[in-house]
Amino acid sequence: MKTDADIVRGLLAGHDPARAVRADVPERERALEAILTEPPAVDSVTRKRWRPRWRTMAVVATAAAATAIVGLTALPQLRTTHVSRVTTPPLLELKQPVYGAAATKALRDLAARAERQPDTIGHGRVVYSKIQGWYLDSTVSRRRTSAVVVPRTEEQWVAPDGSGRQLAGAGRPWFPTAKSRQEWERQGRPPLGARDSDDRFGPGGLSGDPDVDKLPTDPAALRRELEKSGTDLKGAAVLLEAEGDLWRQPLRPALQGALLRLLADSGEMGYAGPVRDRAGRAGVAFTLDQNQTGLPERDVIIFDRRTGRALSEETILTKDPGKLPVRIPSVTSYTLFLGSGRVDGMNERP
Amino acid sequence: MHAWAATQTQCGQTRWAVYMTADRQWFVDIYERHYDAVLRYAWRRVGPDDAADVVAETFTIAWRRLRDVPEDMPLPWLYGVARNLIANRRRKDRRRGVPDAFDAGVYLVEPDHAEALGRRDAALAALHDLSDDDREIVRLIAWEGLTTAETAVVLGCSAAAATVRLHRARRRIEKLMSAKLEEVAS
Structure with missing residues (x-):
């Protein structure tokens, strides 16, 4: 599934008026x-003189090299490091999908x-x-990558006028090695993810879905x-994309069924059988292999086998990391749909 | 003699001198590495006549506030400074009754095919019809090529807020673009 960033880039790709500006x-x-004829702020120099930047950079470079070779050993390198690859979530244990009539049925x-x-x-x-x-x-910046997977939990309340509230915070971190987890625990489990936030949005601020x-x-x-999305995705990919915006919302049974029938009728989905999602919930997995987003990827969506409700969706890069x-x-991304409903206030939960 | 060098002489300490040199070198590195990117950022928003001025002002502020420039993400921070400078210019222009006349679309090369031309016109028209906030986040992602984490630095908001703002802006530009494409088709 495309991320919001992928879609926006796709819509505006090739239309940048400043592409050739140098x-x-x-x-x-x-x-x-002219700039260097002025001094840098005295305040700036005074504060930094006992910790010169070249020294900080040397420490970071050394730590990064150590991390790359022997794994994670200390917290400052856990959260953001200069390692060459990002630590990504573990793969789900999926069966090889079957296609055609079995998946449709x-x-x-x-x-x-x-x-x-x-x-x-x-x-x-x-x-x-x-x-x-x-x-x-959301994890990678231009120069730094993360060496621990910290999911983000988000609760959202949206009123009919598009105003609302979003409460977000770091979920439970996943460590690639037992040693890195032990080190985190030894240091008193300091926070690793983005800070908690509680944002309020005025009318229209959360409209759009x-x-x-x-x-x-x-x-x-x-x-x-x-299909009225303006993206140039085709077939089941456009359905998954559009439905991805819907799964987090409270859906009435008839609509839930219709969304599943559309995927069935596409004839493109694979059926990967029973699986547990990242929250440990039992479900059945369906896949779509496609490369319409620029790189070959497998989209996986897991439904509750009793109710047909979407439990999670995720995207796996399969052949080429670009x-x-x-x-x-x-x-490269996953979303767990943990609950939804209609309530009467911005502090209520179903 | 540069003013910073005079300060260095008055202090007369080796550590100080080393620090000043490292700082200056770090700034020059950032300047050379990111000048073009900041120029393009400004160009997209104010056009060719004023872009270089915005860049010079941006780096002047960076030099004066070197302590505040993040080591790991200097570019989003520079975009944030340029953004504020442009917003201040616009406020002044509006007070003086100067219209916001720059239209980046006129500088684009015409695509060869009618369909591509239609998509380009629809994309630019949709971009134009977005609110200022939506337009900014969409451009930061699509044209400045930032991640959502970096976009949050430019906008001065939490990563969570940037994510939700991008999501909403994406929905709105898709809807607008779809409507524009339907108009073209009919």
Whole structure:
């Protein structure tokens, strides 16, 4: 599945008016000379003189080299390091998918079960949802990478006018080695992920997702609606992309069933059988292999086999990492759908 | 003699001198490495006539506030400074009644195919119709090539807020672009 960043880049790729803009070198040199005639702020120098930058850089470089060779040994290198590859989440234990009639039947059976579920969403005016996820794009900066996987948990409340609240924080970290975990525990389990945040958004600030109560449940009409995305994805990829925005929301049984039927009718999905998701919940996995997003990838979506509700989705790079600092195969993103419903206030949970 | 060198002489300490030299070298490295990127950032927002001025002001501030420039992510920090400078310029221009007239689209080379031209026009029109905040985050991701973590640095918000802002902006530009493409088709 494409990330929001991938989609935005895809929409605007090739339309950058400044693509070919380069510096006028003499002008650049003159400007530098003018800047350096001033002193840097005295305050800046005073504070830093006992810890010169060259020394910090040497320490970081040494630590990075040590990390690359012997693994993680100390916390300052755990959170962000200069290692050449990002530590990514462990792969799920998936069976080899089967395609064709077997996959289509499994999805249709699931759709039928979803449609038979009682409607327990409620009728509150606020849409609540809770997810936990890890996204490579949010982890990697231009020069630093992370050596521990720290998922982000996010709860969101959205009112009909698009105003709302988002409560976010770091989830439980995953360490690639027992030694790195022990070191973290020995140091008193200091926080590793992004700081907790509680952001409030005014009217329109959280608008944008489709109103699920207005989506048609007739598969053909629903497909037309989902395909209006402006992206140039085709086939099941565009469905997965559009449905990815819906799975976190509270969906009524008829719509849940219709979304599954669309995937079944695409004929492109693979069925990988029973699996447990990253939250330990039992489900059944479906896959889509595609390279419409620039690199060959496998999208995996896991549904609750009793209710047809989506439990999680994730993307695995399968053959070529491109410029991404990861091994092959690697998980590049995952989202767990942990709960949703309709409530009456910004502090309520279903 | 440079003012910073005079300070160095008055202090007369070796450690101080080493520090000053390392700092200066670090700044020059950043300047040379990121000048073009900051120039393009400014160019996209204010056009060719004013872009170099914005870049010079940005790096002047970076030199004055060297302590604040993050070692690991100097570029998003520089974009943040340039962003504030451009916003200040716009505020002044608006007070003086100067319209915000720069249209980056006129500098684009025409694509060869009608379909590509349609998509390009739809993309630029959709971008134009976004709110200022949405447009900024979309450009930072698509054209400045930042990750969402870096975008949060530019916008001065939490990574969580940047993620949700990007998601919403993405939904809105998709919707706008879809409508523009339908207009073209009909």
